[in-house]
Amino acid sequence: MAAGIDDISVYIPKLYLDAGDYALMRGVDATKLRDGLGVNQMAMVDSNQDPACLAANACLRIMQSNKLSPDDIGRLYVSTESSFDESKAMNSYVIGMLEQVYGQGSFEHCGGVETKFACVSGSYALYDNANWIRAGEAEGMNALVVVSDIAKYDKGSSGEMTQGAGAIAMLLNDEPRLLAFDPKVTATSIKDEYDFYRPFGKETPIVHGQYSNLLYLIQVRNALEIYKKKAAASGIISVGEGRSVLDYIDHLNMHLPYAKMGKKALAYLVRHEWRSLPRWKGVIDKVGMPEPVPKDPRGTIESILGDAEFMESDREFQKRFTRTDEFQEVYESKLASSLVASSMVGNLYTASLYLGFRSTIEFEFQKGADLEGQRFGFGSYGSGSSAMIFSGVIQPGYVQLARDMNLEAEIGPRKRLSADQYEMIHGNQLSPEESILSSSKEFVLVDVNTTPESRGQRR
Numbered sequence: 001m002a003a004g005i006d007d008i009s010v011y012i013p014k015l016y017l018d019a020g021d022y023a024l025m026r027g028v029d030a031t032k033l034r035d036g037l038g039v040n041q042m043a044m045v046d047s048n049q050d051p052a053c054l055a056a057n058a059c060l061r062i063m064q065s066n067k068l069s070p071d072d073i074g075r076l077y078v079s080t081e082s083s084f085d086e087s088k089a090m091n092s093y094v095i096g097m098l099e100q101v102y103g104q105g106s107f108e109h110c111g112g113v114e115t116k117f118a119c120v121s122g123s124y125a126l127y128d129n130a131n132w133i134r135a136g137e138a139e140g141m142n143a144l145v146v147v148s149d150i151a152k153y154d155k156g157s158s159g160e161m162t163q164g165a166g167a168i169a170m171l172l173n174d175e176p177r178l179l180a181f182d183p184k185v186t187a188t189s190i191k192d193e194y195d196f197y198r199p200f201g202k203e204t205p206i207v208h209g210q211y212s213n214l215l216y217l218i219q220v221r222n223a224l225e226i227y228k229k230k231a232a233a234s235g236i237i238s239v240g241e242g243r244s245v246l247d248y249i250d251h252l253n254m255h256l257p258y259a260k261m262g263k264k265a266l267a268y269l270v271r272h273e274w275r276s277l278p279r280w281k282g283v284i285d286k287v288g289m290p291e292p293v294p295k296d297p298r299g300t301i302e303s304i305l306g307d308a309e310f311m312e313s314d315r316e317f318q319k320r321f322t323r324t325d326e327f328q329e330v331y332e333s334k335l336a337s338s339l340v341a342s343s344m345v346g347n348l349y350t351a352s353l354y355l356g357f358r359s360t361i362e363f364e365f366q367k368g369a370d371l372e373g374q375r376f377g378f379g380s381y382g383s384g385s386s387a388m389i390f391s392g393v394i395q396p397g398y399v400q401l402a403r404d405m406n407l408e409a410e411i412g413p414r415k416r417l418s419a420d421q422y423e424m425i426h427g428n429q430l431s432p433e434e435s436i437l438s439s440s441k442e443f444v445l446v447d448v449n450t451t452p453e454s455r456g457q458r459r
């Protein structure tokens, strides 16, 4: 049985921090954000928004635009790394809000959990729900997988330039209009790591930035090696002599903690593929790619940062490689469209891969591309750490959905934060009643009660 993404909706908060304003505030060069990281604007939550509200707004959008009732939904999963309760799952908060619209108890028949594994957890949730559909357990109902996060880093830290917030809801069923997942190819890699983590009670993560960049690359490459074997074994992709598996993937969507990371990841995967292909030897030789080195199976962060594998991915080499015409061609055709939305919105943690997917469809469609039948690859990464590579094929029904995609219109008029407003929002100095924007027809926090009995109120 087929399973895939039938529709996708986006909810992005309307406040944003401009890269230039941030640069002035912290005394850094704005071109580092814009060109070095690919960050132009970072979406910020208002004081009356939390990740559950963002998720509920994305769900409401997808339910309303598809005229769905709760009876059409058999599972509702929320994946997040911005969880605010150690026990009560975020999907229960979301259901509570949706029931204010659809009636008390209207989701009682539904199942679901909150999933956690940093930014990769939404991909695990999609996989599990696709398998629920494939197993024939959906009985005509859809699964709703919502990825929602607030990417917030310490003031003055290197991560502060890569913040963002938003939620994406994806409707899954057995007759998907958008993308049918390729069966039996999903590949994962996992290792106990401390590149980025957020211990109990801490609002912002502890981050080893450069190490996290490197681990991301190593893990997605490990997963790609497994994907290659599974794609060959299942007959989905049989790689011809002298070619790479990436030649058979028309568009690649990577996890985007910042837009430029997608380009780094593509370059890393492409150059490792090309290394063994005589056709590309000239390019590899021209840029002087170092010989592969055996991987340290379990080094410390310091030893890995200092080792030859890290050197292999050194900036100078990466820069030379990404500047070649051969790589540029791959980049423009397979990846560039997926980065557009990220540079407007910033990091959405679990949602950023799927914002990239949405971005590819919207901006490729605008360019007049015919995506039907094209294979999309997904490279998901979550710190801590795990990567997942999977793929799917764009379905004929996508045209009907792509016609209405307009990220700017969907976000609505945005408000650029002043430096003072940003500091107040970042420092949690405003109560929900003091929100910067007034909102209507969307879920917001009306009260935050920090006592142990706290339930908060959302409407």
Ligand code: HMG
Binding pocket: 029, 031, 032, 035, 036, 037, 081, 117, 118, 119, 120, 158, 159, 160, 161, 162, 196, 207, 208, 209, 210, 212, 213, 214, 216, 255, 256, 257, 258, 261, 315, 318, 347, 349, 381, 382, 383
């Ligand atoms: P940094 O170390 O301050 O920045 O912070 P940098 O020195 O690496 O510079 C970034 C880029 O800007 C470089 O380009 C510089 O050359 C360039 P590259 O060499 O990489 O191509 N640059 C400039 N360009 C033009 N003009 C200039 C200029 N100056 C420098 N003047 C870092 C970067 C990513 C480490 C930081 O933002 C950070 O810590 N971010 C948070 C962690 C993160 O995003 N990690 C990404 C991988 S892990 C991941 O994706 C998981 C995550 O989403 C969480 C989860 O899974 O839960 C984070």
